[in-house]
Amino acid sequence: MKPVRSPLTGLLLPVAGFAVLAALPLIFSDAFFVAAVTLAFLGAAASLAWNLSGGYAGQLSLGHAAFYGLGAYVSTILFLKAGISPLIGMWLGAIVSAALAVFLGAITMRLKGSFFVMSTLAFGAVVHISAINLRDLTGGPSGLAIPLRPSPENLIFAKKLIYTYVALVLVIVFYAITRMIAASKIGYALVAFRENHDAARALGIRTLPLRIGVFALSAGLISICGTVHAQYYLYVDPDSVMGLNLSLNFALMAIVGGLGTAYGPIVGALLVSVVSVVMQAYLGDQISGLTQLAYAAIVILVLLVAPTGLGPSAHAFLKRRMTWLS
Amino acid sequence: MDIYIQLALSGLFIGGVYALISVGLTLVFGVLRVVNFAHGEYLTIAMYLTYFMFQRVGIDPFVASIAVVPLMFVLGLATERLLIRPTLEAPHVVQVFVTFALSLFLQNLLLALFTSDFRSVRTPYATAAFQIGPLYVSWLRAAVFVVALAFAGGLAAFLKYTYMGSAIRATAQDRRSARLVGINVDRVYAVTFALGCALVGAAGILLSPLFSVNPYTGADMILVSFVIVVLGGMGSIAGAVTAGLLIGVVESFTGYLAGGELKQLVYFVLFMIVLAVRPNGLFGRKGAEVMDVT
């Protein structure tokens, strides 16, 4: 479990990787492609935030869409009703989300595996249903439309490419946070807990406050993604920012790429997006359902072939090859 | 007063349906430790099978069960072999997401095959009712309730009195020891998963005269089953039945007293309270759910 510390994987590889990501929307400037890349970046950022708690601490949450949605709603409501810039609103949203996460964590963090999963799922549902029913505040199921008034302080841009880079900045920052936590004592404690909680306890590692803290951080970060989502779509409604499918997708991206690794969510998000884009582009005009059918089949295949995620599986495969050669 | 009895009765009837859907889910969880997100799609498939047998061949749903239940059993066997068994050694999350992807796959397969139109089995007895004093009792709902409880009882008896049943229980308690005493754990898993599918298949058959089906029907119905399974104690058949009936009654009363839009909210909140206070659920084995942590 010891992270590789060579300068290549430590710094050079990520910098090169992000440079490639930054160049992507410039090389393929087709609007469809740029939109897909933006979504991939936003998904990667959200999945990175999810992975802090879901991957490193092994707390598989299926309720993170609630925090994502809170970020979208808090900033949007403040913007529409009080004229507060989303640049401020997103921090307030993050604070609300983190506070709620502390509360939820205090209740559920002592639950084991599937019990924790189910309780986060129920939590997500409670927040989702509340958003539907608090009609005066959230606009109910019809949602809230944000007027298209481009200006940097409104976080609204006429050029969509800017959103792409806003999302990429989130990806880079979240990646750096992940690396910092992973390399710190907190990271080691979390991984020790994840791998074997009894042993961790025997060693005297007190993980509960750490896990709650990381859960709150994870909730706060994903909430910022929610604000960016709202400003990108200029439309917030409960199903599209709080639905269960969203929670599942955050987790899915991290799992496909490599759970509990810093690069996993990015690899996963790109792969998931590439697959859906290709499917959409080539099957979009055919029978209804075919696109998602193919998408689901590919996800199943990936999970069967590389259950630890594509990144780690590829790594292990290469390693086997090397030893065999030498 | 009458109205409350009527509400309780309605709640119990729908609760029986919930119970039958949840029994299969809890069984699979208890033994394989897999939360099956595709459980709802098996319900949908069974409803489609019943619909087509009714529509094309004119077979009554209750008669169709003779063919549909075994078919669902076989489908369960195949799923276990192809998707579940290869991932049993993988991290827990992989199983969750394989079943999630399977649910997406099946939904869209059904959509591509049958479109999203709602299909209804229309039997003459679907809305027939009898009256006891001021109470209205639907024949069909009463029958569904009885059959659901019978299935749950049958399952409990099977687990208790047959060799396979004992093997399943032993595996649920400790898969390593079960293997040591010579139980074919792979076979137990296959049979358990298939039983789960057959049970939800039976639920689908019973539901088809009551509800219309489209590719998303099962997904809509399954969320409440997750709540029921945890409430009852994951893996507990009696717990699933009790929690199913309880949720049915709670829904019925909140629907009447507070309004339909709050029904779900109430049971999810109830659910979180139970998890906080008594995380092993109503009938769960103690110690399975809480970590000994500081």
Next chain:
Amino acid sequence: MSQSKRRLARREVLGLLAAVPAVFSSRSALAQEPIKVGGIFPLTGGNSVFGNQNFQGVETAIELVNDRGGVKGRKIQLFKGDGNSPQAAISETNRLASREGVRIFVGSSTSAVGMVASQEAERNGAFYWEGMAVANNYTERDFKNVFRMGLSAAGLGEPAPLYAAEVLAPMLKIDSKNLKVAVVAEDSAFGVDVSRAVIAQAEKLGIKIGLRELYSAKTTDLSPLVLKLRSLDPDMIIATQFINDAILFQRQMKEMNYSPKAFVGTSAGHSTLSLAEAIGKDVNGIFSSSFPLDANLNSLSAEARADREAFLKRYEAKYKVAPAVQESLGFVVGIALARDILGNATSDSASDLREASLKVDVPVGSYINGWGLKFDDKGQNRRAFGSVVQWQDQKMISVYPAANKVHDPIMVPLPARNAR
């Protein structure tokens, strides 16, 4: 064709380098290049029932226009975009715009999809022709190239109380001021917006609303609601429901031997054939305030009558069932876009289409459902109106307003359960 070929041949003499751009420029002058239209509808997912029905209607209209020779000799090519969620609607709009070169969109069955897809089109400088999304704030967004041919939620819901006051109350021999109405709706945007419009209109007419109850369309049990209604005993229920909850509600009312004196739905679940398929003759007598299904033939122009015949024939030949409300709406939306907007625009650029839309003035009775076309300055069609249909002999029959009425209403008040 032959002329352009000759021109092409002559230019070929000038050499390859010159000819390559020439091929492109002459092709655009060819007038044979199809006009590309992208349909953004939810074709998968929970709302796909209506999405597919709407799309089929639009597709039938486009095929008809093409078989009649197209628009000024140019065929229309219709692309399918699956807007199964707001996110998907955005990416599909972009895909069709950048990969297929679509600059004209039509949609979108649900308001959530319509709101974001039209915004994406506006951002891209494309033209958006809305037919089905009913959100009241849809046309309040100051968009330039977005026009809604169909109804707002208000337009969809209002005929129900109007019809109740004008026609049903006298038939029930109750003064409309004393009419007791319960409003029931599923709790998505559709149910919330439409039921709000129903209540606003009812209050304007002095009708008392005894109960407004919302519930989730995914519900599995509506008996608590039925019990509540029975103890309240309203004269009439006005219900905004999707398909499976509408079916469930009817079945559970029957189980509990309950019936109001009149039942009026508002489109969706009550204007779809699935309802009749599910509950058989129990469907008879139910009203539905909705997008018009068809119109009284006498009120239609000759052209609309011909369209109607062609539509019914083509639709039935292809899908083996008679078209219902959503299909017919799709057809009207498609034919209006093709014939009256594309047909009158100087080019198919967004600005020329906007020009044509602002100028368009098609009298009522020109489309198969009786509508006309004239936009206000917000881009809302002023000549779209809702209507009321009633299920008679398990078929939907238009009963209101006068221009659409093809038959008198029956079964008012609703007879006892065992006498239907």
